[in-house]
Amino acid sequence: MSGAKMTLPVRSSLVALLQRESAPWAEDGERVMDPIYELLRGPVLWITFLVFSMGMIVRLAILYRLSKERDGVFYNHVDMKWGLRSIGHWLVPLGTRSLRSQPLFSIATYIFHVCLFAVPLFLLAHSTLWNESFGVSLWSLPDRLADFLTILMIGAATFLFARRLVRSEVRILSAPWDYVLLILAVLPFLTGFLAYHQVGPYRLMLVLHILSGEILLIIIPFTMLGHFILFFFTRAFIGFEMGARRGARPW
Secondary structure (H helix, E strand, O other): OOOOOOOOOOOOOHHHHHHOOOOOOOOHHHOOHHHHHHHHHOHHHHHHHHHHHHHHHHHHHHHHHHHHHHOHHHHHHOOHHHHHHHHHHHHOOOOOHHHHHOHHHHHHHHHHHHHHHHHHHHEHHHHHHHHHHHOOOOOOEOHHHHHHHHHHHHHHHHHHHHHHHHOHHHHOOOOHHHHHHHHHHHHHHHHHHHHHOOOOOHHHHHHHHHHHHHHHHHHHHHOHHHHHHHHHHHHHHHHHHHHHHOOOOOO
16 A cells, blocks of 8 residues: 555545554655654643643642632532532523523533533544543444534534624623634534545644644633533532522522
């Protein structure tokens, strides 16, 4: 295969395509991307997960210390029943009065967050990489369902982006970085979708997919994207304060 031009099938799973990445490239001008792919899939991937995990641990530790110093009274009213009820209501679509007051925004936000978590974690190709890199085997989404969720996520992100531009009360509170974060969140999905369906240069799309995904993971602990973990602590604390202390439902 080293002297022949490699052709990709019109339609094949991303797992099969990933398994062919060690094959030589047909054109000399493209060979430079082979070591880039290996670098991103090897050392950079490990560094990414290290920065992500340590960054989240440090951020949680700092926030815990600050909460003990400034809001220590919360810990006098810890009630897991109220905390879990608060979290549960905010996890259910339209499960709170606030969410029901903006149904379109709430549904788009729910779709965005669920897809942002579920697709990268349970995509078949990613499950294979989880197994190869970390020895962890996860249940996998069917390819068609993953495609559907990817399109839903991109659509929801587009709606949220447009909402920041169109709604004056949201636009005035939005900084340039808020728009950049939305774009960074969408890029791994868009490039992965294009790579899977072989739209544009496949290997370039694959490298961009991996690179954008790793950038996204690295910045999560240091940006508002970290709320996908901090959310559970925030909603639990609100449950403690409003429910256990004041007897009011925080939803």
